[in-house]
Amino acid sequence: MWKLILRRTLITIPQIILLSVLVFILAQAMPGDALTGLIDPNIDPATIEAMRERLGLNNPWYVQYIDWIKGVLQGDFGQSFRFKMPVSELIGERMINTLWLSLATLILTYLIAIPLGIISGRFNDTWLDRAITGYTYIGFAAPLFIFALVMLFVFGFQLGWFPTSGSVTPGTEPGTFAYFLSKLNHLLLPALSMALITTVSTVQYLRSEIIDTKQKDFIVTARAKGNSETRVYNRHILRNSLLPIAAFFGYEITGLIGGTIFIENIFGYPGMGELFLSSISLRDYSVMTALVLLFGLAAIIGALLSDIILSLVDPRIRIK
């Protein structure tokens, strides 16, 4: 068991190294560098060249990479050109907001997906199932950014139930209960909008798993033993169907990254996704590379989590 987890974790190390190289090379491949366009065009090119030399921008890429990765390992991603502050500090604030948003979305996703999937799978081909699958098709078809805009318009502006931007009411004292409530109030609508769309794949997945499992031979065995229908579902079908859903959990995290980029921009929620888009449009390279690296890291950790969860819940892939 531990051997499997350890082995699987060790595999992520080369993945992470490769990711960092790729991110760095891509950033290098972009035209221009930190000095392009930043400096008054009247300055003598020789001075700029001297500056490049001093900053190490003329070194071969691998030397620059090693310089960069040294900093990254110490938590130093360089300076943001836009905010004139260390990238790590800038991201740190945003990361906590994004983590809360992702967590809320994940909880809501499963709160919606599990009951709907179970109902839909157990009573497949009834009107209830058709209603639920109908919803999932709409969810698949509706782009997240359109749906989120509609939600914002209806619940934020028309009904005024939720705040329309920000992550907390300005002036609230951090640490108080009111602060916590305000945070919750601000992330509820974006989290719900995202969950309602991202949950549909989990609903469909769970539904088809249940339909698949209930036709398995061991379900007949369970009935032949004298299990009641409820017990057959709770003890035999559900556990076997939830297994792939549990394994899907890690990949859900990867999906969230894409989701938060849209959602944070639409709801003006100060998280990593919002920072990412604005950094791209303002060519804030150091912030961008740091964010791409973090998103990639989250995806790798998500896959790692999936594999570990699967090995925990499925005895067939446990290694003794």
Place this chain on the structure above:
Amino acid sequence: MNDVLLNIKNLKTSFRIKDDYYAAVDDVSLTVRKNEVLAIVGESGSGKSAFAFSIMGLHTRAKIEGDIDYKGINLVKASTSQMRKLRGKDMGMIFQDALSALNPLMVVGDQIDEAIFLHNPKSSKSLRKKQVINLLNQVGIPRPEKTYHQYPHELSGGMRQRIVIAMAISNQPELLIADEPTTALDVTIQSQILDLIKELKDTINAGIILITHDLGVVAEMADRVAVMYAGQIVEIADVYTLMENPQHPYTRSLLNSIPTLNDVKEELHVIQGVVPSLQKLPRTGCRFAARIPWIEESSHEASPELHEISPGHFVRCTCYKDFYFPEQAEEERNYVAN
């Protein structure tokens, strides 16, 4: 007849295909006695398993008509809770493919434990564990304590089948239905499992319905044999009569298909065609007629019935009187010509 355990009358199990119901088990009447092994033989698709599932009430989407009398309870009309109490307690079932018949995520001990618990919900866990260990011993598992905590995929095919058997007999059922218990096993394990079932038959005194297409298994195990074709019983007799003096063309063809070592024939006897699908099966006349086309149409009955040709020996249709194998007839002709 006091020793009758199960009395099945005019059982008809139909499945819905599109808008019509088609009978997979068509008007089957049978009795199963205490402490006897009744074998049901037939090709794939002849309705054997559908018949077994009907008795256990395991069909989820089928229309079942007729009567199955078990100790005064009509199983066809019994309520779900009544059936639930009988299933696993009075009636145990052994399945064909033990790997898929076991829950892959539960240790086998817990799966047997569940079978006991469901019918003795007040028993203590430790007592049940002892019972499970006993059962594992009884079915010949070498290290029951260790096996208890193993998952199905960690066991060999023979061991898994033993687990399935242990589960089926955990509440000393009076009726045991074995649905092709040895089909998925190799020959050496097959004979071990058959020996085990025989041994258990004597210890638990159950009536056993053995469903198989292996006539070797029938000869070894059965007391009585019912031959099924296209949802109907075509011949029923005790095992000696059936093996020595088979009458119905289908039974004779089945027995003729078994290769023997001292046979000089180079080719195996093959029954022409296949069992017709539910939708294509003609519901009138002799159902086997299409597969013995060289037999005159006038030999068949218009609506074939079971005829008792000697005490306890029933044969459907009259075509058995005129039946012959074409290759044998040819051999005879050649012999006469020479």
